[in-house]
Amino acid sequence: xxxxxxxxxxxxxxxxxxxxxxxxxxxxxxxxxxxxxxxxxxxxxxxxxxxxxxxxxxxxxxxxxxxxxxxxxxxxxxxxxxxxxxxxxxxxxxxxxxxxxxxxxxxxxxxxxxxxxxxxxxxxxxxxxxxxxxxxxxxxxxxxxxxxxxxxxxxxxxxxxxxxxxxxxxxxxxxxxxxxxxxxxxxxxxxxxxxxxxxxxxxxxxxxxxxxxxxxxxxxxxxxxxxxxxxxxxxxxxxxxxxxxxxxxxxxxxxxxxxxxxxxxxxxxxxxxxxxxxxxxxxxxxxxxxxxxxxxxxxxxxxxxxxxxxxxxxxxxxxxxxxxxxxxxxxxxxxxxxxxxxxxxxxxxxxxxxxxxxxxxxxxxxxxxxxxxxxxxxxxxxxxxxxxxxxxxxxxxxxxxxxxxxxxxxxxxxxxxxxx
RNA sequence: GCGGGGGUCGCCUAGCCUGGUAGGGCGUGGGAUUGCUAAUCCCAUGUCCGUAAGGACCCGUGGGUUCGAAUCCCACUCCCCGCGCCA
Numbered sequence: 001x002x003x004x005x006x007x008x009x010x011x012x013x014x015x016x017x018x019x020x021x022x023x024x025x026x027x028x029x030x031x032x033x034x035x036x037x038x039x040x041x042x043x044x045x046x047x048x049x050x051x052x053x054x055x056x057x058x059x060x061x062x063x064x065x066x067x068x069x070x071x072x073x074x075x076x077x078x079x080x081x082x083x084x085x086x087x088x089x090x091x092x093x094x095x096x097x098x099x100x101x102x103x104x105x106x107x108x109x110x111x112x113x114x115x116x117x118x119x120x121x122x123x124x125x126x127x128x129x130x131x132x133x134x135x136x137x138x139x140x141x142x143x144x145x146x147x148x149x150x151x152x153x154x155x156x157x158x159x160x161x162x163x164x165x166x167x168x169x170x171x172x173x174x175x176x177x178x179x180x181x182x183x184x185x186x187x188x189x190x191x192x193x194x195x196x197x198x199x200x201x202x203x204x205x206x207x208x209x210x211x212x213x214x215x216x217x218x219x220x221x222x223x224x225x226x227x228x229x230x231x232x233x234x235x236x237x238x239x240x241x242x243x244x245x246x247x248x249x250x251x252x253x254x255x256x257x258x259x260x261x262x263x264x265x266x267x268x269x270x271x272x273x274x275x276x277x278x279x280x281x282x283x284x285x286x287x288x289x290x291x292x293x294x295x296x297x298x299x300x301x302x303x304x305x306x307x308x309x310x311x312x313x314x315x316x317x318x319x320x321x322x323x324x325x326x327x328x329x330x331x332x333x334x335x336x337x338x339x340x341x342x343x344x345x346x347x348x349x350x351x352x353x354x355x356x357x358x359x360x361x362x363x364x365x366x367x368x369x370x371x372x373x374x375x376x377x378x379x380x381x382x383x384x385x386x387x388x389x390x391x392x393x394x395x396x397x398x399x400x401x402x403x404x405x406x407x408x409x410x411x412x413x414x415x416x417x418x419x420x
Numbered sequence: 421g422c423g424g425g426g427g428u429c430g431c432c433u434a435g436c437c438u439g440g441u442a443g444g445g446c447g448u449g450g451g452a453u454u455g456c457u458a459a460u461c462c463c464a465u466g467u468c469c470g471u472a473a474g475g476a477c478c479c480g481u482g483g484g485u486u487c488g489a490a491u492c493c494c495a496c497u498c499c500c501c502g503c504g505c506c507a
């Protein structure tokens with residue numbers, strides 16, 4: 001949600017954003033709804049004022065035992081007027097809220113303008129893709145050879161894009177989680193394991209309406225949705241709160257499984273565990289002062305880089321273009337890890353600054369002193385590790401000639417082995 | 421799941437029975453006073469509309485009754501206590 005003042009004073013800025021994102025949006029309709037809404041507030045306020053005055057008068061006269069029948073009549077007619085006006089007000093307010101909740105976030109000036117991922121900008125590269133002197137396997141071959149994944153039975157039991165992890169891959173998965181939690185814990189993050197199901201209000205605070213359709217699973221008959229990432233549950237954790245400024249920034253390490261419908265992804269990455277409906281993730285989430293959020297954004301990225309350097313995965317950092325940017329994000333870096341089996345860099349991390357977009361929806365504010373005006377804070381999120389994709393990268397890059405997998409050094413003490 | 425108690429403006433609390441402008445304390449900021457500190461007193465301290473003056477709203481949420489609801493009625497929700505069930 002954007003500051004409604006922008007609709008009035010600077011709608012061009014919003015228009016430019018919509019154009020850059022190539023998003024169709026009935027902005028004029030929203031501006032009109034906002035105007036109507038404010039007009040109705042003024043009109044209903046006037047009637048309420050009158051009603052309050054009469055009510056006061058009645059109370060006073062009653063004390064003096066004066067007849068108030070006439071005043072009560074006036075009150076009745078004012079209440080009737082109000083009821084009628086309120087009906088239209090509810091409708092206007094509804095359409096305003098609905099529209100304003102589906103308006104995407106502003107875009108930071110450093111974001112390249114363009115459609116799709118062609119316009120994404122490479123910021124840097126780290127590490128060198130490994131060179132193999134044998135015919136390499138992709139992660140699907142590797143997991144089959146070592147009995148690490150059972151896709152057929154998962155398809156039978158749950159459907160496509162599900163998987164059973166088996167044997168050492170179960171341990172690798174746990175090791176990545178454990179290492180990631182230790183890593184962030186050392187950086188004084190607050191560890192938080194979130195609810196995996198959250199209600200609609202909370203979900204709406206973290207994502208934009210259309211994502212409900214494409215990514216979010218709903219529990220039938222309940223006001224509950226499976227989180228697509230712990231970001232959704234951590235963001236809403238402080239909803240409707242006023243945070244004491246001296247506690248900022250709040251840095252959380254969220255850990256949870258992630259559930260995604262992958263509705264628009266038919267045919268893409270159909271095999272293996274690269275694109276699946278369920279995976280585990282350790283996520284960084286920061287509540288920050290507005291003036292510090294861009295520094296926090298860079299900080300998140302540098303922590304991510306440190307992590308993948310320690311795991312020794314070659315990667316590149318991409319700055320997403322306006323067309324590729326998520327609707328709630330003002331600026332996003334992706335970290336694409338080298339995947340030897342696919343001979344390309346693939347996305348494993350997404351690091352975003354959402355400014356006050358989520359905070360407005362969730363009413364998360366802060367202030368330094370209790371006599372001060374409250375302010376919306378900024379929220380940022382970044383993957384630290386999404387286990388399935390990182391495991392794909394590890395398996396493909398660390399494979400050995402005999403079809404086994406070397407374990408990155410930092411993970412060895414967690415998994416208790418040097419090869420799989 | 422059953423029974424009982426509760427949710428009040430950042431925090432704590434009064435008001436609810438008996439409907440008529442939500443009061444007090446703490447914290448925080450400003451001011452006054454005082455060698456300094458402390459103490460004391462005064463003012464401010466939620467949201468929305470409005471350039472402002474001002475006004476409206478706010479007592480867990482949503483309905484209802486009423487001229488008028490924090491207050492009465494109904495439903496829901498969360499917390500606490502007891503019972504039941506349970507990994």
